[in-house]
Amino acid sequence: MSDKVLLVTFGDMPDGEPAHEVLDAAFAARGVDAPWVVWDDPAVDWNDGLVVVRSTWDYDFRLEEFLAWSRSVPRLLNGAAVFAWNTDKSYLTQLVEAGLPVVPTTVATAATVADAVAAYDRAVVKPTVGAGGRGVQIVEPGSRPELEGLEPWIVQPLLGSVHTEGETSVFVFGGQAISQYLKRPAPGSILVHEHLGGTSHGVPLDAEATDLAIRAVEGASDLLERHLPYARVDMMRLDDERLVVSELELVEPGLYLDVNADNAAPFVDMVLTHL
Known part of the structure; x- marks a missing residue:
């Protein structure tokens, strides 16, 4: 079995996600070959190692092609069935049925x-x-x-808390909450994405967000009947009271390495447990 890791991105970002150098260094420090490859590159041998999707941020334009590719990959972290479920946001209604607090959907x-x-x-x-x-x-x-x-x-x-508090994100690797972030939209917007003017910064893990993040990942794992090695759980405050899940990212959540380089090491350690 190969100890190589294929980090998957898309054609507009062939070198990898923002601050990918941090992730590259973390793999190199552990002696693991982890090149970046483009998911639709026909020259890539997908049998060459463990495939870890990172920044395939064109999948929504080409969903059927992307899902067909995922099904063709022999060793894919999180897996093709998870990708098919998670790329359709109606999964939020299933999380509600599983008893999780979710933005009304x-x-x-x-x-x-x-x-x-x-x-x-x-x-x-x-x-x-x-x-x-x-x-x-x-x-x-x-x-x-x-x-x-x-x-x-x-x-x-539209939850007013997006303007007063923003959105909270927690990374969960190997079932453990790793780090937490507060994301705010640009003035007049509800979108927290940095390329649209939003800002992100790290905050200490707190009990409420950590509990919800782990419950969300466990709930999805039960629904899908499989272990989920990595996830990012996005949350918002409902009526300025409890946190609820706004998104559960199981395909290609950016690691915010440009905000917190310390995310790289636990992500790499998680990946290596699956080699």
């Missing part, structure tokens, strides 16, 4: 989206498949979302 068709939006003072509408904040829109009372002929959509209330 409705999966709507073209025929039902107007009723779903009308349930809230201000609604957030987004495609069920999307990454990087693409396709997210705020729908004000009396207005309609731009549906662009696609369906279904996710409809959620």
Whole structure:
């Protein structure tokens, strides 16, 4: 069995995710060959080692192709079945059914989206498949979302805490909470992504966020009937009270290495337990 790790990215970022040098150094320090490869590069031999998806941030444009690729990979961390489940945001409704606190979520068709939006003072509408904040829109009372002929959509209330507190993220590697971050949107926006003007900074792990993150990963693991080596759990505060899950990232969550280089070592250690 090879002790090589293939770190997977996409064509627009062939060298890897931001601050990938930190991750590269952590693998090198442990004597592990871990080159970055592009997921749709036909020259890559996917039998050459353990495949670890990192920054495949074009998957939402080419979902069926991406999922077909994942199914073809012999040794894929987290796995193709997890990817298929997690790339469709309707998984949030399954987490609710599993007893987890989640941002109220409705999966709507073209025929039902107007009723779903009308349930809230201000609604957030987004495609069920999307990454990087693409396709997210705020729908004000009396207005309609731009549906662009696609369906279904996710409809959620706009939580005011995104402006007062922001979004909290916790990384969970090997079932252990590793680090926590507070993400805030740019003024006038609800999107916390840095390429859209959002900011992120590390904060100490706290009991409430850690508990919810571990419960979310365990709940998803039970639903999928498989161990989940890595996850990032995004959370928001509902009505300024309890934290609820806003996203569970099991495919390609950025590691925020440009914010906290210390994420690299525990991620690498987790990966090495699967070699």
